[in-house]
Amino acid sequence: MLLAIDCGNTNTVFSIWDGERFLATWRTSTEHQRTADQYYVWLSTLMAFQKIEAEITDVIVSSTVPRVVFNLRVLADRYFNTRAMVVGKPECALPVDVRVDLGTNVGPDRLVNTVAGYDLYGGDLIVVDFGTATTFDVVAQDGAYEGGVIAPGVNLSLEALHQAAAALPHVDITKPQRVVGTNTVACMQSGVFWGYVGLVREICARIKAERDRPMRVISTGGLAPLFQQSEDLFDDWREDLTMHGLTVIHAYNLGRSQST
Numbered sequence: 001m002l003l004a005i006d007c008g009n010t011n012t013v014f015s016i017w018d019g020e021r022f023l024a025t026w027r028t029s030t031e032h033q034r035t036a037d038q039y040y041v042w043l044s045t046l047m048a049f050q051k052i053e054a055e056i057t058d059v060i061v062s063s064t065v066p067r068v069v070f071n072l073r074v075l076a077d078r079y080f081n082t083r084a085m086v087v088g089k090p091e092c093a094l095p096v097d098v099r100v101d102l103g104t105n106v107g108p109d110r111l112v113n114t115v116a117g118y119d120l121y122g123g124d125l126i127v128v129d130f131g132t133a134t135t136f137d138v139v140a141q142d143g144a145y146e147g148g149v150i151a152p153g154v155n156l157s158l159e160a161l162h163q164a165a166a167a168l169p170h171v172d173i174t175k176p177q178r179v180v181g182t183n184t185v186a187c188m189q190s191g192v193f194w195g196y197v198g199l200v201r202e203i204c205a206r207i208k209a210e211r212d213r214p215m216r217v218i219s220t221g222g223l224a225p226l227f228q229q230s231e232d233l234f235d236d237w238r239e240d241l242t243m244h245g246l247t248v249i250h251a252y253n254l255g256r257s258q259s260t
C-alpha cells in the first residue's frame, strides 16, 4: 500500500491508498524539526486507533518545504523499508510537461495539482488551491503545467492584518452577512471574503481572456467550499485533489520502472 504525503507550508497531510481508495487521511502541522521516529509514533498510533492494518510498501512525498524531506525519507527507509519517491526530484518523472522559464522551481504541490486535474478533467483547466498561498495553476490542453498565479492565502491575509495593525484582532474567515461591517471583525471579514471573491473572479476571467479559450476552473483546499457556497466561482471542487495527483504520479513511475 502507498503512503502519500502532501507537505504544505502550514499543514502536512498523510493518506493511505490501497490502489482503489484512500483508507485514511490524517493531518498534522508542518514542522521541520519533527524526526522520522516522531512521525512514526504519530502515524502508527492513528493506524492502530482506526484499526488500519495496512502494510505500507511505497511512499511518495510532495513538499513545499525542502527541509522536511530529509526526515520523511528517513521515515520511509527506516520504518517501511522503501525509498521515498519525491516529487520534483529527477528520479520522479511527471506524466505532463512543465513549460516555464528556465531555472524556475515550480512548487511540487502545483505540479501534483496539475497532474490530478488533467487526470480527472482533461486539459484546459485552471486549478485553484486555497492553502497557505492561493495558487492558480494553468493546465494546457495536453496537460502541461504552463504557469499560473500566486496570491496571499486567505488566512495569511487575515493574519497579516492582525500582525501589522495593533487594533486589529485575530479573526477567522467566514462569509459576512453584509458588505458594510458595523464592527471591526465584520469589516475585516468583509474585506478578505469579498476581496477574495473578486480576486478569484478577476484572475480566472483574465486567464481565460489571455488564453482565448474556454477553461474549466477546479478548486481544492479547505476554504474553497466557503467561497463556492456563496458564489459560483468553480466548475468543481475536490477535497482530495492533491492526494489524487500523488497516486497518479506514483503509478506512472511504477509503470516506468517496470517497463525498463
Ligand SMILES: Nc1ncnc2c1ncn2[C@@H]1O[C@H](COP(=O)(O)OP(=O)(O)OP(=O)(O)O)[C@@H](O)[C@H]1O
Pocket: 007, 008, 009, 010, 011, 012, 130, 131, 132, 133, 172, 173, 174, 220, 221, 222, 223, 226
Ligand atoms: N470554514 C472554515 N473556516 C476557517 N478555516 C477553515 C474552514 N474550512 C477549512 N479551514 C481551514 O483551512 C485550512 C485549509 O487547509 P489546506 O490543507 O487547504 O491548506 P493549509 O493546510 O492551510 O495550507 P498548506 O497546504 O499550504 O499547508 C485548514 O487549516 C482548515 O482547518
Ligand SMILES: CC(C)(CO)[C@@H](O)C(=O)NCCC(=O)O
Pocket: 008, 009, 064, 104, 105, 106, 107, 108, 109, 110, 131, 132, 133, 135, 150
Ligand atoms: C506557492 C506555494 C507556497 C503554494 O503552496 C508553493 O507552490 C511554492 O512554494 N511554490 C514555489 C514557487 C512556484 O511555484 O513558482
Ligand SMILES: [K+]
Pocket: 008, 109, 129, 130, 131, 221, 242
Ligand atoms: K495544500
